[in-house]
Amino acid sequence: MSGGDGTLALIGAGRMGSALAAGWLAKTRGGVAPDKLVFVDPQLAGRAAELAETYGIRHVSELDAETAKGVDRVVLAVKPGLVGETLDALAGRLPDDALVISVAAGVPLKSFDKRLAGRPVVRAMPNTPAAIGKGVTVCVANEAADDTAIRDKATKLLKAGGQVEWVDDERLLGAVTGVSGSGPAYVFLFCEALAAAGEAEGLPRDLAERLAVATVSGAGAMLEAGDGDARELRRMVTSPGGTTQAGLDALMAGSGLPSLVRNAVSAAERRSRQLGNESE
Numbered sequence: 553m554s555g556g557d558g559t560l561a562l563i564g565a566g567r568m569g570s571a572l573a574a575g576w577l578a579k580t581r582g583g584v585a586p587d588k589l590v591f592v593d594p595q596l597a598g599r600a601a602e603l604a605e606t607y608g609i610r611h612v613s614e615l616d617a618e619t620a621k622g623v624d625r626v627v628l629a630v631k632p633g634l635v636g637e638t639l640d641a642l643a644g645r646l647p648d649d650a651l652v653i654s655v656a657a658g659v660p661l662k663s664f665d666k667r668l669a670g671r672p673v674v675r676a677m678p679n680t681p682a683a684i685g686k687g688v689t690v691c692v693a694n695e696a697a698d699d700t701a702i703r704d705k706a707t708k709l710l711k712a713g714g715q716v717e718w719v720d721d722e723r724l725l726g727a728v729t730g731v732s733g734s735g736p737a738y739v740f741l742f743c744e745a746l747a748a749a750g751e752a753e754g755l756p757r758d759l760a761e762r763l764a765v766a767t768v769s770g771a772g773a774m775l776e777a778g779d780g781d782a783r784e785l786r787r788m789v790t791s792p793g794g795t796t797q798a799g800l801d802a803l804m805a806g807s808g809l810p811s812l813v814r815n816a817v818s819a820a821e822r823r824s825r826q827l828g829n830e831s832e
């Protein structure tokens with residue numbers, strides 16, 4: 553089981569919340585019993601609705617006092633702008649020692665400390681590959697959660713989605729959001745662009761899409777296998793004066809792909825700080 557005998561409340565069962573819940577419910581990874589999980593969301597839809605139906609998970613539109621009594625872990629996955637009001641509604645109901653894990657981009661620990669005085673809070677940044685156990689989550693603890701047993705409890709829960717890393721400096725979470733939180737979207741965009749380019753060169757659309765998906769996932773699997781870092785693996789594909797070199801030269805023309813990626817991560821990091829300020 554994923555730590556504790558109490559109920560795990562997922563507040564905000566949208567895209568990220570349901571990706572996390574899929575990991576908790578996977579027997580080999582999360583092993584959270586469906587009757588120990590409650591979805592708290594006024595509008596249960598999509599993947600979360602499917603999970604609720606498949607596993608018979610209880611669903612409420614807000615955390616009522618009776619349900620809240622049995623809660624020992626809360627994962628908060630509402631939009632950053634809704635964190636404040638959601639916490640205000642929760643604060644008086646949650647048991648004092650309930651662990652709160654927030655995945656809201658940008659929302660700082662101090663916003664939680666202000667509303668949940670003394671409660672252990674972990675601010676975490678996961679990503680959607682958590683749904684298949686291939687995600688990565690970076691965490692930072694507030695003072696009340698800065699304790700091995702509490703960190704272990706959070707790690708155990710978040711590990712159902714993949715790797716878990718901890719940092720001590722909360723300011724790093726913005727850069728983490730820019731790299732791994734938003735990162736899957738950059739990779740998906742690259743995959744879309746690769747398929748579209750193949751189609752533009754005359755490949756049938758469905759073949760171009762299959763080639764792009766196989767290439768992105770094959771390259772990712774090689775990185776994961778650890779038979780070399782990204783630079784070494786890239787060199788293995790690149791014959792001097794060959795086709796890959798011609799393609800890479802085009803990717804590096806002008807300001808080049810590294811500069812575009814640098815700008816993307818920086819823009820996401822900046823937006824994360826803005827979301828934090830807007831959530832105050």
Ligand SMILES: NC(=O)c1ccc[n+]([C@@H]2O[C@H](COP(=O)([O-])OP(=O)(O)OC[C@H]3O[C@@H](n4cnc5c(N)ncnc54)[C@H](O)[C@@H]3O)[C@@H](O)[C@H]2O)c1
Nearest residue numbers: 564565566567568569592593595629630631632655656657
């Ligand atoms: N989507 C991602 O890749 C990703 C990655 C990391 C972190 N996050 C963070 O996760 C959070 C949710 O993002 P998302 O993409 O899943 O958004 P989403 O819109 O898919 O999900 C948000 C959910 O919150 C629900 N909700 C709204 N008000 C609520 C309330 N008062 N109580 C309970 N539930 C309520 C909505 O009905 C919705 O289902 C955000 O804070 C985001 O920064 C998202």
